[in-house]
Amino acid sequence: MTGKTAVLYRMVMPEHTCPFGLKSKDLLERHGFEVEDHHLKSREETEAFKRDHQVKTTPQTFIDGQRIGGHDDLRVFLGIDPPKEEQSDTSYRPVIAIFSVCALLALGLAWHQYGTVLVWASLQWFLSLSMFVLAIQKLQDVERFSTMFLNYDLLAQRWVPYSRIYPYGEALAGILMTAGVLNWISAPVALFIGSVGAVSVVKAVYIDKRELKCACVGGSSNVPLGFVSLTENLLMIVMGLWMGLAALVT
Structure with missing residues (x-):
C-alpha cells in the first residue's frame, strides 16, 4: 500500500471503453496511486455523473x-506536461521521428548490403528515404496539404495544381533514388521541386518575416515554417545534384 489514493470515474460500457480512462488509470498506477476505479456503465449514468459534478x-x-x-x-x-497556459502548439516530434527512423533504416540497409554502415550509400538512402516518408505524410490528405502549401510556395500560388502534384513528385523521386534507377527522371524532379521550395521558404520566412506552419509533414502539421522545411528542400537539391551527376557518369 502506498498511502496515496485516487478516485477515478470513467466510461466502461459493453460497446465502448473510454481510452482516456484507461490512460488515466495507467498514469495513476504508475505514479504510485491506489485507484478507486468507478465504472460508468451506460450513457445515462455518464450523463448523470457529468450533471452532478458540472463537468463536460x-x-x-x-x-x-x-x-x-x-x-x-x-x-x-x-508534472508530465506543463500548465496549459505554458503549452505551445509547436511540435518538432513528427520531424524528429521521421528523420531518426529513416537514418536507422538507412544504416540497416547499408549493413545488410555491405556489412558496414560506413559507406556513402548510407547517406544516399537516408536522404531518399526521408524524401518519400515525408511525401507519405503529405499524401494522407493531399487537399489539406495543398491548402497549407499555398500559404507560401511561390509556384503553387501561380499555378494551384502544383500544390497537389508536389507530394507525388517528391514520392517518385525518393523511391527512384532509393532504388538507384532512372536517375534521369528522379534528379531533375528533386532538383526542381527542391529549388522552388527553398526559394519560397527563404522569401516567406527570412525576407517577409511571416510566421507560418510548415506543410513538410502534412496539412495537420504544428511544425513552424523555417529551418525544417528549408532543410527538406536542401536535401532534395543535394540528392538531385548527386543523382544527376551519377546519371551523367553512367
Whole structure:
C-alpha cells in the first residue's frame, strides 16, 4: 500500500471503453496511486455523473477530495506536461521521428548490403528515404496539404495544381533514388521541386518575416515554417545534384 489514493470515474460500457480512462488509470498506477476505479456503465449514468459534478467530459480524477479533471489535466497535475497556459502548439516530434527512423533504416540497409554502415550509400538512402516518408505524410490528405502549401510556395500560388502534384513528385523521386534507377527522371524532379521550395521558404520566412506552419509533414502539421522545411528542400537539391551527376557518369 502506498498511502496515496485516487478516485477515478470513467466510461466502461459493453460497446465502448473510454481510452482516456484507461490512460488515466495507467498514469495513476504508475505514479504510485491506489485507484478507486468507478465504472460508468451506460450513457445515462455518464450523463448523470457529468450533471452532478458540472463537468463536460469523462474520465474525471479526484485526489484528496479535489477534482483534478480529465486526462490532460491529470498529466499537468502529475508534472508530465506543463500548465496549459505554458503549452505551445509547436511540435518538432513528427520531424524528429521521421528523420531518426529513416537514418536507422538507412544504416540497416547499408549493413545488410555491405556489412558496414560506413559507406556513402548510407547517406544516399537516408536522404531518399526521408524524401518519400515525408511525401507519405503529405499524401494522407493531399487537399489539406495543398491548402497549407499555398500559404507560401511561390509556384503553387501561380499555378494551384502544383500544390497537389508536389507530394507525388517528391514520392517518385525518393523511391527512384532509393532504388538507384532512372536517375534521369528522379534528379531533375528533386532538383526542381527542391529549388522552388527553398526559394519560397527563404522569401516567406527570412525576407517577409511571416510566421507560418510548415506543410513538410502534412496539412495537420504544428511544425513552424523555417529551418525544417528549408532543410527538406536542401536535401532534395543535394540528392538531385548527386543523382544527376551519377546519371551523367553512367
